Amino acid sequence: MDYALLISRLGNQIREARIRRGLTQAHLGELAGLTRQKVIAVEKGTQSVAMSAYARVLSALDSELVVVPATMPTLEELGDLFE
Numbered sequence: 616m617d618y619a620l621l622i623s624r625l626g627n628q629i630r631e632a633r634i635r636r637g638l639t640q641a642h643l644g645e646l647a648g649l650t651r652q653k654v655i656a657v658e659k660g661t662q663s664v665a666m667s668a669y670a671r672v673l674s675a676l677d678s679e680l681v682v683v684p685a686t687m688p689t690l691e692e693l694g695d696l697f698e
Contacts, residue, residue, distance in 0.1 A: 619662065620688050623695060625669065625680075626660035632676045633658075646675035 633643050633654075640658070641651045649657075649671055656664045657672050673679060 617688075619660070620692055621685065622662060623660035623692065626658045629669075629672055629676070630658040632678055636676065643672065643675055647671040 633640070638646070640654045644651045644654045647654070647668075649668060653664070653668055654672065657668055669680070
């Protein structure tokens with residue numbers, strides 16, 4: 616499994632959790648002690664974002680990372696990798 620796909624999935628899950636909680640990127644950034652730009656990078660799955668930023672965002676969302684076996688990528692996910 617390509618690591619870029621895994622980072623992208625994590626970013627998408629974080630974005631969905633933020634939206635479910637009714638938070639803007641700026642408000643989540645405040646809660647996590649990060650800039651809005653860093654939250655955007657986390658949600659995009661930018662590869663240069665440190666794991667500590669992901670941990671801060673997850674903590675601000677009262678969430679945690681759970682390791683599960685990877686599933687095959689969807690056609691949409693594969694297409695996103697080539698953009």
